[in-house]
Amino acid sequence: MKTMNLTENKVNKAYFGEYGGCFVPPILESKLNHLQLKFDELRKDQNFNKEYINYLKNYVGRPSPLYFAKNLSKLTGNKIYLKREDLNHTGAHKINNTIGQILVAKSMGAQEIIAETGAGQHGVASATAAALMGMKCKIFMGKVDTERQALNVVRMQLLGAEVITTHLGNGTLKDAVDAALGYYIENPDSYYLLGSAVGPHPYPQMVKFFQSIIGKEIKEQFYKLEKKLPDAIIACVGGGSNAIGAFAEFLNHDEVMLLGAEGGGTMLTAGNHAATLTLGKKMIFQGANSLCLANENGEASGSYSIAAGLDYPGIGPEHAHLKETKRATYYPISDKEAIDAYKLLSRTEGIIPAIESAHAVALALKTMNNKNKKIVINVSGRGDKDVDRLDQSVIKQN
Numbered sequence: 304m305k306t307m308n309l310t311e312n313k314v315n316k317a318y319f320g321e322y323g324g325c326f327v328p329p330i331l332e333s334k335l336n337h338l339q340l341k342f343d344e345l346r347k348d349q350n351f352n353k354e355y356i357n358y359l360k361n362y363v364g365r366p367s368p369l370y371f372a373k374n375l376s377k378l379t380g381n382k383i384y385l386k387r388e389d390l391n392h393t394g395a396h397k398i399n400n401t402i403g404q405i406l407v408a409k410s411m412g413a414q415e416i417i418a419e420t421g422a423g424q425h426g427v428a429s430a431t432a433a434a435l436m437g438m439k440c441k442i443f444m445g446k447v448d449t450e451r452q453a454l455n456v457v458r459m460q461l462l463g464a465e466v467i468t469t470h471l472g473n474g475t476l477k478d479a480v481d482a483a484l485g486y487y488i489e490n491p492d493s494y495y496l497l498g499s500a501v502g503p504h505p506y507p508q509m510v511k512f513f514q515s516i517i518g519k520e521i522k523e524q525f526y527k528l529e530k531k532l533p534d535a536i537i538a539c540v541g542g543g544s545n546a547i548g549a550f551a552e553f554l555n556h557d558e559v560m561l562l563g564a565e566g567g568g569t570m571l572t573a574g575n576h577a578a579t580l581t582l583g584k585k586m587i588f589q590g591a592n593s594l595c596l597a598n599e600n601g602e603a604s605g606s607y608s609i610a611a612g613l614d615y616p617g618i619g620p621e622h623a624h625l626k627e628t629k630r631a632t633y634y635p636i637s638d639k640e641a642i643d644a645y646k647l648l649s650r651t652e653g654i655i656p657a658i659e660s661a662h663a664v665a666l667a668l669k670t671m672n673n674k675n676k677k678i679v680i681n682v683s684g685r686g687d688k689d690v691d692r693l694d695q696s697v698i699k700q701n
């Protein structure tokens with residue numbers, strides 16, 4: 304492993320402060336270099352952007368509403384708006400990225416796309432985009448995850464994708480990424496459709512670009528309603544794609560507070576949480592220099608969260624930088640706080656959020672009580688997928 308031999312100009316783009324970069328074997332280096340050049344070209348290409356926006360509008364169903372949650376507002380003594388990414392086709396923000404990247408793959412002449420998935424959300428969004436474009440699709444998934452998420456495996460197969468079970472490691476997301484990277488190295492005609500703002504350059508930058516539609520819409524919609532910018536934007540953070548997408552448009556507006564909710568799990572001891580920004584160490588992990596949960600030997604360690612989408616030991620490099628520079632603040636939210644918020648939003652607004660998104664709702668409840676602020680919570684996805692995993696007695700309790 305070594306870093307890419309980048310020119311000064313490219314180095315600046317590959318890093319957020321000291322975080323980011325492209326730490327990959329030489330064979331991947333040239334592929335990613337090519338991808339970066341192509342993406343730089345496409346992001347400025349009017350026809351490409353037109354096609355992307357057209358799919359977002361007519362296929363995904365954008366713009367997603369910015370909904371004034373009056374019951375939750377009254378309850379918390381704030382004015383709370385919900386950005387409804389849960390209403391997108393396939394039920395979450397992930398489709399914004401998969402549509403964007405599959406158009407990149409198509410214009411690069413890729414023969415097939417490959418992707419990793421943990422809970423299956425990114426796998427389904429990738430298989431969906433592949434079906435739409437008539438492209439072959441292979442989804443890598445850990446053995447344990449294929450068993451926990453059997454329904455999503457069937458969904459991906461229904462959409463025409465091949466699901467490849469990896470027996471590496473613990474059989475979860477981290478191992479699926481390793482398996483996908485291995486395949487990518489050996490198959491030059493494949494395109495790796497990475498699912499979050501993580502990994503080697505240019506992925507963090509590219510995923511941010513495609514998810515920034517969230518923040519662009521928030522800015523416009525909020526301004527129409529309130530004639531100002533929001534006081535705070537709150538999002539959950541797994542790898543960090545929905546959060547960076549919601550934050551991007553506001554990074555230069557210091558008056559807008561940016562808050563991220565990580566998976567606090569059952570407690571903040573090794574193996575029981577996914578609070579990478581709170582407790583992670585600086586290290587190179589899956590292609591980039593960022594923060595990562597580590598054991599005493601400095602090796603990447605396991606994570607845990609009730610929310611599969613937040614259950615990842617790494618974090619996108621830009622979030623590590625935003626934390627260090629204090630432009631954004633990140634808090635662990637426990638499983639219990641997330642379940643309480645999941646139930647609360649369901650009952651007060653009739654909106655069942657993804658258990659991931661419920662972490663963002665919980666963070667609003669925890670830090671913003673009676674502050675009389677105008678807040679946007681990004682509801683990254685819908686929560687029907689989580690009903691089966693929650694203890695039914697917990698759901699019925701008041």
Ligand SMILES: *Cc1c(COP(=O)(O)O)cnc(C)c1O
Nearest residue numbers: 499541542543544545612659684
């Ligand atoms: C995957 C997922 C997440 C976490 O991923 P990010 O890249 O951090 O956004 C959050 N919410 C939902 C609904 C997801 O499916």
